[in-house]
Amino acid sequence: MDYFLELFCSGLTRGSIYALIALGYTMVYGIIQLINFAHGEIYMIGAFVALIVAGVLTIYGFSGFSILILAMLIAMIYAAAYGYTLEKIAYQPLRNAPRLSPLISAIGASLFLQNYVLLAQTPDFLPFPQLVPDFAFMEPIAHIIGSSELVILVTSAISMVALTLLIKYTRMGKAMRATQQDMVMARLVGINVDRVISVTFIIGSVLAAIGGVLVGSYIGQINFYIGFMAGVKAFTAAVLGGIGNIPGAALGGLVLGLAESMAAGYISSAYEDVFAFGVLVLILILRPAGLLGKAVKQKV
Amino acid sequence: MMASMKRSILVALWFVFLTFPLMVVRVNTLKNTVEWRWLNMVWVFVGAFVLHNLWRWALDKRQKSRKKAELEDGAEADLHIGQRLLQEPKLYRPFLLGLAVVALLFPWVLDVYQVNIMVLALIFVVLGLGLNITVGLAGLLDLGYVAFFAVGAYSYALINQHFPALGFWSCLPIGGLIGAFFGIVLGFPILRLRGDYLAIVTLGFGSIAKIVIENWEEFTSGAKGIANIPRPGLFGIDMSIEGATIYTYYLMVLMVLFTIFVTNRLKDSRIGRAWMALREDEIACVAMGVDMARTKLSAYALGAFWAGAVGVMFAARNTYINPNSFTFMESAIVLSIVVLGGMGSIVGVIIAALVLILMPEYLRAFADYRMLVFGAVMVLMMIFRPQGLIANVRKTYAYRRAERGENHG
Structure with missing residues (x-):
């Protein structure tokens, strides 16, 4: 039973990270129907910046929570x-281009960012300092759920609630929902669509960075390539929940994280990544709209 | 002037800020030391300043040429100089002849090392031409193309292990056919998907292929790879390594020629036109009675066939394969070849493959920056020249009135 609970908790942890990254995919897709391939790279850059800041601060004598x-x-x-600049350079000039163009541009941006970090920093794995201290009150259940896992769960829950509130109750959130429904109409009623898109990229990137920092501290090492797998899995989560649908992304992330953790724990950990891809392919074939998505009829 | 200067400086400062932690600071978390590389900051500033001006200039130019194209509505677009060269037999015949002579003499003038690199470049030419069918002609973005390449390479290696009697020449078509078979098997479930979903699913397939090869120890001998794969044979004659390399080179040249011949014929065939129609507008194409499933599957199968066949060649050239030769990087390289060359354009793809593969080999300093440049090239090409270096010219019927000399398309 303890083994199951442990898998369950680690699945939830994983899942909430996937969910955090998936939100960025889903929001961008909802507004401009683009798979932001470089989103995983933003997550990776977030983790790298945190590592560098933490390293410098440690040397200058800061400590613990600060x-x-x-x-x-x-x-x-x-x-x-980075998210803002990426959108301005790689996607904005292609707003009216055929659909394949921004996608290829996104793949190019992803390759560029990966290799930029590789060249500017290092191709090797870097040890990531443990930023989250071990809480004393977690001692009795530490074999099931660790302190970092708890922090990840709480932080992602807070972020998701904050995002929901932002989208539901602020002016910008309203503008985002309007743009998602109909970009031309939104422009007609005076919404600055370019700004809405920029803000969407910024929010998605911030969420990805939170995920990146938490994962770095949880797993204990990062390199320039971590964004690729995380990005693909988060995208799977977004599709699983129904792309363009924000609660769907959260649900998809949790389902994928749990399923993956169970499969790795009870079946085989070597094929863990195959499992995620398998889920993606099955979902796309059987229910392309995702768990919570609505099937959209294409009009001619 | 002043305002644009100010803008450029602001942009440059923004990039200095943006790249500061990654370019300037390097921490060593084990030894607890920080390395400050202040000089990089200057480079970023200067680079961003220059690039921003270039960027603005290029965007302006793009804007102007679009306006011009709109004004001259219906007028024939200017042919690029490269395309004009291709359409004029007087110009391209001597050029082709020269190229043939160079290709023939190449291995006798340069040493084995160069020939070996050339073989690799030619392998990527065939891969580029194969992916050109799927992406360039049919518009199906395939990010897992390397999987078919791996299938070809492993089928030769494994057939050779278990049935050595078959030899290279029977494996070449078998590798291609197995590749095509996988193309159909994988293509079937994803027929209904469009552009971006398709890209991510094929990316998944590509990664699955690599993970399976890595972990299926009993069958593929896992990460160790397979060694002692025989080079292509010539009636059982024993050849030195040098001779075998030159022989492989000529085989590759023949294979490239054959690929060019086939893709060129395919492009103008009924199925080729169906592919292009599908790429332009799927709904209209299906409404015109084109069988979507057959058209898509044939594009997948034919693209995969070349990858499989050239995979056999690759295994024979290297005599050793392991899963690390078949990562997403290779798919990305082949894709950037197709994008840079011009989707659907055969000549463009060949030139792009040669440039992208040979340049890092000869400019060693450039080799480290290879993938960085590839990424940037993909973005820039999409923004400024989506049709590629040498755009594909579609065959069109021109209706000419001889007496009036008018030329309306």
């Missing part, structure tokens, strides 16, 4: 800046 907060904040700021 490092975690500062590293997280700066990583979020930088991820937002």
